[in-house]
Amino acid sequence: MPANHTRRAFLQTISLGLGTTLAFPSIIHAKPSFQKKKLGIALVGLGSYAKNQLAVALAQTDNCYLAGIVTGTPAKAEEWKRKYNIPEKNIYNYQSFDQIADNKDIDIVYIVLPNSMHHEFVLRAAKAGKHVMCEKPMSVSVKEAEEMVAACKKAGVQLGIGYRLHFEPFTQEVMRLGQKKILGDVRFVQTNFGFSIGDPTQWRLKKELAGGGPLMDVGIYCVQASRYATGKEPLWVTAQLGPITDKQRFTTVEESISWQMEFPDGIMVNGFSSYKSNIEQLYVSATNGWFQLGPAYGYGPLKGRTSQGELNLPVVHHQTVMLNGICKEFLENNKFPAHTSGEEGLRDMKILMGIYEAARTGKKISLAS
Numbered sequence: 502m503p504a505n506h507t508r509r510a511f512l513q514t515i516s517l518g519l520g521t522t523l524a525f526p527s528i529i530h531a532k533p534s535f536q537k538k539k540l541g542i543a544l545v546g547l548g549s550y551a552k553n554q555l556a557v558a559l560a561q562t563d564n565c566y567l568a569g570i571v572t573g574t575p576a577k578a579e580e581w582k583r584k585y586n587i588p589e590k591n592i593y594n595y596q597s598f599d600q601i602a603d604n605k606d607i608d609i610v611y612i613v614l615p616n617s618m619h620h621e622f623v624l625r626a627a628k629a630g631k632h633v634m635c636e637k638p639m640s641v642s643v644k645e646a647e648e649m650v651a652a653c654k655k656a657g658v659q660l661g662i663g664y665r666l667h668f669e670p671f672t673q674e675v676m677r678l679g680q681k682k683i684l685g686d687v688r689f690v691q692t693n694f695g696f697s698i699g700d701p702t703q704w705r706l707k708k709e710l711a712g713g714g715p716l717m718d719v720g721i722y723c724v725q726a727s728r729y730a731t732g733k734e735p736l737w738v739t740a741q742l743g744p745i746t747d748k749q750r751f752t753t754v755e756e757s758i759s760w761q762m763e764f765p766d767g768i769m770v771n772g773f774s775s776y777k778s779n780i781e782q783l784y785v786s787a788t789n790g791w792f793q794l795g796p797a798y799g800y801g802p803l804k805g806r807t808s809q810g811e812l813n814l815p816v817v818h819h820q821t822v823m824l825n826g827i828c829k830e831f832l833e834n835n836k837f838p839a840h841t842s843g844e845e846g847l848r849d850m851k852i853l854m855g856i857y858e859a860a861r862t863g864k865k866i867s868l869a870s
């Protein structure tokens with residue numbers, strides 16, 4: 502495990518997979534020490550995403566499997582234990598979680614809890630010496646995100662954010678078309694993601710658990726899309742909160758939000774996110790044509806067209822290709838892919854918080870740092 506690795510730190514230039522390359526000090530292991538073929542993953546929080554997507558994926562992946570669970574509900578522990586044949590010793594609750602440090606079956610802990618709990622559990626996982634995957638948004642503040650990145654670095658463990666679309670073919674084609682300027686220079690991006698939210702009592706509508714409304718939950722996909730379609734980082738943002746039309750649901754989080762960002766080379770981005778409108782689109786206008794996805798961000802099947810015709814690409818189970826991709830990279834290099842790292846999550850957190858600040862103050866907020 503990480504503490505036993507022989508390490509050699511030196512300055513390395515890596516591709517972020519977003520069209521940018523950065524030079525930064527990195528830890529390189531002289532020889533991958535993982536000889537295991539399948540990595541053991543423990544899911545923390547057995548809600549809808551863990552149950553209906555990640556557990557399904559882990560039954561299909563060839564280089565990782567569901568080795569353990571962490572839940573606060575004894576009935577769920579029983580159900581999952583039977584269904585997935587999980588040994589009793591690999592089942593934890595939120596209090597006993599830290600004992601996972603002694604469990605050799607668990608290589609990676611995957612945090613799938615409400616947003617405000619990510620910070621605590623990533624820090625505890627790092628302290629336990631486990632590599633960590635964390636769901637989006639990685640935290641509810643920039644400070645927390647920075648602490649998560651720092652804690653994992655200090656513990657010598659990997660931190661990845663569950664950005665499933667980076668492993669999805671239609672999204673990868675958008676990255677290629679935009680970043681390689683296949684249809685010319687990108688000039689404008691329109692990106693919208695919203696849905697009509699149900700249960701008024703759910704944690705997504707409580708700021709103390711969600712950190713914010715649709716922007717935190719699904720607007721983050723729009724922010725990601727503007728970054729991966731251009732391969733660039735935004736310079737500034739202006740934003741506006743939409744009206745509250747549903748006073749029962751929207752007492753602490755926004756109902757909808759719109760924002761405008763400028764990227765280098767004069768690229769403009771319009772974004773919109775909502776818990777009241779069903780919308781899921783990405784449209785990119787370039788100097789010699791256009792490309793678009795719709796649906797663009799959900800579990801799919803995604804669909805896309807360019808000014809040259811329909812995109813015919815494989816339809817995949819997003820979470821399966823993501824986990825296979827992350828574990829493949831880890832087994833080969835002892836690292837999670839850089840394009841879905843904690844640092845990537847931190848960049849998004851800075852932008853999300855910039856959008857909120859712009860909406861709150863009515864000012865143009867600089868994002869260039």
Ligand code: NAD
Pocket residue numbers: 546547548549550551573613614615616636637638663665704710718
């Ligand atoms: P969910 O409400 O279905 O599950 C949340 C889980 O956390 C439940 O098991 C619940 O029991 C547990 N929990 C522990 N303490 C809690 C508390 N104080 N309040 C509420 N629940 C508590 O939510 P979900 O849809 O599974 O979302 C979990 C995380 O996964 C979120 O961060 C969300 O943004 C992320 N997510 C990501 C995707 C994706 O496509 N990447 C999709 C859905 C959700």
